[in-house]
Amino acid sequence: MRQRFLNSPMMYAFGMLAMMIPSQAFSSFYSYYYVDKLGLSIGLATLARTIFLIWDAVNQPLFGYWSDRTNTKYGRRRPWIFGAIPFFMLSFILVFSPPQGLSEMGLFTWFLIALVIYEAVATVIWVNYGALFPELFKGDRLRAKASAVQQGYQIVALLIGTALTPILFDAMGFGKMSIIYALVFGVLMLIFLRNVKEDEQAMLSPQLGFKEAFRETFKNKTFWLVNIANSFAQTVNGLLSSMIPFYAKYVLKVPEAQNAILLGSIFVSVIPLVAVWFWLIRRLDPVKGWRLSFVAYALSVIPLWFGTSLVSGIIAGVLVGFGLAGFLVTPPIVNSIIIDQDFAKTGSRREGIYTAVSGFITRSSGLISALAFLIVGIIFGYEDGDNPGPDPESTFRYLISVVPFGLLVVSIFLSFFVKIERKPADES
Numbered sequence: 531m532r533q534r535f536l537n538s539p540m541m542y543a544f545g546m547l548a549m550m551i552p553s554q555a556f557s558s559f560y561s562y563y564y565v566d567k568l569g570l571s572i573g574l575a576t577l578a579r580t581i582f583l584i585w586d587a588v589n590q591p592l593f594g595y596w597s598d599r600t601n602t603k604y605g606r607r608r609p610w611i612f613g614a615i616p617f618f619m620l621s622f623i624l625v626f627s628p629p630q631g632l633s634e635m636g637l638f639t640w641f642l643i644a645l646v647i648y649e650a651v652a653t654v655i656w657v658n659y660g661a662l663f664p665e666l667f668k669g670d671r672l673r674a675k676a677s678a679v680q681q682g683y684q685i686v687a688l689l690i691g692t693a694l695t696p697i698l699f700d701a702m703g704f705g706k707m708s709i710i711y712a713l714v715f716g717v718l719m720l721i722f723l724r725n726v727k728e729d730e731q732a733m734l735s736p737q738l739g740f741k742e743a744f745r746e747t748f749k750n751k752t753f754w755l756v757n758i759a760n761s762f763a764q765t766v767n768g769l770l771s772s773m774i775p776f777y778a779k780y781v782l783k784v785p786e787a788q789n790a791i792l793l794g795s796i797f798v799s800v801i802p803l804v805a806v807w808f809w810l811i812r813r814l815d816p817v818k819g820w821r822l823s824f825v826a827y828a829l830s831v832i833p834l835w836f837g838t839s840l841v842s843g844i845i846a847g848v849l850v851g852f853g854l855a856g857f858l859v860t861p862p863i864v865n866s867i868i869i870d871q872d873f874a875k876t877g878s879r880r881e882g883i884y885t886a887v888s889g890f891i892t893r894s895s896g897l898i899s900a901l902a903f904l905i906v907g908i909i910f911g912y913e914d915g916d917n918p919g920p921d922p923e924s925t926f927r928y929l930i931s932v933v934p935f936g937l938l939v940v941s942i943f944l945s946f947f948v949k950i951e952r953k954p955a956d957e958s
Contacts, residue, residue: 541725543683548718554691566915594886605728607658619712621648626708661881678808693794759944765895799851823856828938835931
């Protein structure tokens, strides 16, 4: 029975389910928790995110490089993931468990330290998990299937991490909520690891030296264009997730308890729409399908501007689901093609470095998101939950619709410069 599921898309996707439940709860509610609930200023929250990104710029590529060069009887990636599991669980709990009675500077210090630890451990897991994808799944068809299954699991995780989280923290507080999610993460991650075996041949491929490895990565123009375009779209993912609680409160004017309904409407619709995108990208060139996902996503955020009630917000959320589904499915396929072509050129399997640098570029979207929050907040006078300014409704209409649309237009523009020449054998 185990052999049947070994390295199957379903078992690989359990890793996504494990990671995305706490990660989505974090990205959706850490700003709301620290800024609106605990009173940390937007400026200090943005400063903490900026300091983290400087640290992240260093550790992401290094973790990828070390992972590529790891060679044990258990594999290259699995030992890193096993070791990171308990540290991820602890750091996630720390983020949502600051001591009571801290001054604003004390709260900032706690937030910064917890954020740096959490994101560093998360980097180890994401880099090694993502590096397994092009190794385990070969060819466009299998990758399209694996990506669709993976993103289906991701949507389930998004539903849990966004829709269930308000119910949990309303009932038991953020601290106990974080403990539950940490335990769920640990169990699901062990299921994933038990059913994944790495390719022994991949571990035997020669590795480039430190300078050469990074030089080959940094001069790959296609890789940079793809991932910078992804970064702007990823910013939209982060904005939508983190702004929904504010949007519900200040624009739709619904009770906090109904956040779960609004968030659920977005992500429930994505599950069947992932299958639609799987059908589309099997019939399209991967790059064209990837570009189309940006166009669909840009159009889908427009209706959010017109939301005035829970019902209209739900309708707009369902429409967003179509664009979101496309962006979730298509990037792994395009990035895997880039990694394959690098292997053909260099003879070295460097999924770790490419996944790490790609992760840093897309994760830097958090800074873009934080800066957008800061700038729009300054324009409209929003400071925090106690001082929302004279027009918080406009603040969050712009942040959830106008800003995402502009970011996705940038992604569309960049995508037209991406050209990937392929041989027929590469498409099998």
